[in-house]
Amino acid sequence: MQITEIYKSLQGESTYAGLPCVFVRLTGCNLRCTWCDSEYTFQGGRRMALEDVMQEVQRLSPRGGLVEITGGEPMLQEREVVPLMQQLIDHGYTVLLETSGERPLAHVPAGVIKIVDVKCPDSGEADTFCLENLEALNPRDEIKFVLSSRADYDFARAFTHRHGLAGRVNAVLFSPAFRKDATGARDSSHCLLDPQQLAEWMIADNVPARLGLQLHKFIWDPALKGV
Numbered sequence: 001m002q003i004t005e006i007y008k009s010l011q012g013e014s015t016y017a018g019l020p021c022v023f024v025r026l027t028g029c030n031l032r033c034t035w036c037d038s039e040y041t042f043q044g045g046r047r048m049a050l051e052d053v054m055q056e057v058q059r060l061s062p063r064g065g066l067v068e069i070t071g072g073e074p075m076l077q078e079r080e081v082v083p084l085m086q087q088l089i090d091h092g093y094t095v096l097l098e099t100s101g102e103r104p105l106a107h108v109p110a111g112v113i114k115i116v117d118v119k120c121p122d123s124g125e126a127d128t129f130c131l132e133n134l135e136a137l138n139p140r141d142e143i144k145f146v147l148s149s150r151a152d153y154d155f156a157r158a159f160t161h162r163h164g165l166a167g168r169v170n171a172v173l174f175s176p177a178f179r180k181d182a183t184g185a186r187d188s189s190h191c192l193l194d195p196q197q198l199a200e201w202m203i204a205d206n207v208p209a210r211l212g213l214q215l216h217k218f219i220w221d222p223a224l225k226g227v
């Protein structure tokens with residue numbers, strides 16, 4: 001499979017935020033979200049065999065733990081990444097799959113925890129979510145909306161209600177988008193949508209979702225890669 005990087009850091013998003021985690025970042029994406037902070041994954045990378053990826057994960061985290069399969073869009077390499085996820089589970093790892101929601105997820109191994117994006121209008125990739133994926137969700141999975149405006153918030157709130165997301169998954173996450181050229185300050189000044197504003201909307205509407213901040217961007221310089 002084509003890999004951009006494998007590294008160990010803290011998980012920055014989802015209900016697993018704050019836990020040590022090995023990230024396996026696959027190369028390539030078929031979407032172009034306006035605020036994407038992973039454009040360096042669109043090309044390049046190196047070919048790695050499944051055994052080499054396993055070896056690297058085991059070197060970084062020899063006693064099991066959390067592994068996130070991410071990208072880019074990892075499910076573009078479904079043929080290789082599905083056996084990788086299964087093998088990680090077989091070796092006792094807790095496996096998260098971070099995916100845009102555009103690719104079918106029916107063949108993701110049952111033990112994998114899927115963190116599935118639903119792209120909002122201001123991402124420039126609205127309507128890319130594969131609705132059949134709602135049927136592939138299980139109660140351990142999480143759905144994430146990255147928001148940069150009130151229009152995005154209204155879309156996310158309506159989608160959450162229309163599809164009863166809170167009853168389908170472990171968590172529905174509303175997360176403010178970060179400016180992709182953010183650098184320097186490790187605070188919310190780089191958010192395209194003020195977290196305080198988002199929090200106030202969520203409280204007022206009693207939305208069945210949790211506010212998610214990208215923890216790693218408050219710990220390290222937001223421009224840093226590999227953290």
Ligand code: SF4
Nearest residue numbers: 029031033036072100
């Ligand atoms: S799906 Fe993810 S990697 Fe692809 S463009 Fe959007 S944010 Fe970037």
